[in-house]
Amino acid sequence: MRAAVITRLNAPWEFQDLPDPAPGPAQVVVRIHACGMCFSDVLVHRGHWPVQLPIVPGHEPVGEVVALGPGVTTLRVGDRVGVAWMQRGEGRCVHCQSWHPTACAHTQTWMDLGGGYSDLMLAWESGCTLLPDGLDYADAAVAFCAGFTSMSGLRNADPKPGERVCVLGVGGLGHMAVQLAAANGLETVVLTTSPDKAEYARELGASEGIVVTDDPGQALTDAGGADVILATTTSADLVARVVSGLRYGGRLVTMGVTGPLRIEDMTTLLFKQCSIKGSTHNNRADLVEVLDLMAAGKVTPRVERYPFGEINEVLKRVEAGQVRYRAVLQHD
Secondary structure (H helix, E strand, C coil): CEEEEECCCCCCCEEEECCCCCCCCCEEEEEEEEEEECHHHHHHHHCCCCCCCCECCCCEEEEEEEEECCCCCCCCCCCEEEECCEEECCCCCHHHHCCCHHHCCCCEEHHHHCCCCECEEEEEHHHEEECCCCCCHHHHHHHHHHHHHHHHHHHHHCCCCCCEEEEECCCHHHHHHHHHHHHCCCEEEEEECCHHHHHHHHHHCCCEEEECCCCHHHHHHHCCCEEEEEECCCCHHHHHHHHHHEEEEEEEEECCCCCCCCCCCCHHHHHCCCEEEECCCCCHHHHHHHHHHHHCCCCCCCEEEEEHHHHHHHHHHHHCCCCCCEEEEECC
């Protein structure tokens, strides 16, 4: 199989011909049709994730099951699937036993088996999720990181009917978060540093787009505040300074990988009884909900499509912040 391989950090990824994978017990082989790229791929490229080199990256892969290992019972050859970042836990810890395998200390991910920037990908059966009929592969790929992360953040915020949601940052995660909140019937506003994205917010389902200047918290307060802030930006400074825009009992959920988060003014948290929590991929039901909303036409990723052979050029675009929403690599 042909694969893009990281052999050295901060160096171009190498195209290599590797042996086709053979599935072991409870594993499958997926022929990859598309794989999205997000800033986590840049962090892998820079060495911020604990990967062992050489490695095939890619954590938003979708394709067709072409081989089954012994003991596979829920998948069939020909199934259209995507593979989540976290594919299985050890099975015996308290988290796995209580159906929260993402909290397991011994999870198996693409970092253990290899990722989706390749012709074929080895995956655990438990890490695969069936795609709804008719859902485009390139769109579906976005669900397996950006969509999954955004929906889990929304669910972790536990919004009540009538509450107002603010999405901070409208990139790969943010443009999905806006649509998912709106599709769940929640009034949604957007905070962004880009005036053109503020104008585009209504097309994504937001009631208002607000351009962030020096004080995002004040800007949000002036616009009526929010019960929930879904922070998808990688700017720790923006996340810290938007807290003051929360309403009483508000919750800020941060999903972007940022630097140190320093809250200078604790009065909002104390006197408004607000809270801050982190979130990433949570319950698999969140992913299934995203796929169902996409299949129903209620959520549509904004995708830039590129051929697999241009992966290093796309990596540079993502690293430079030149991809507006989501880049997806497709095989011929």
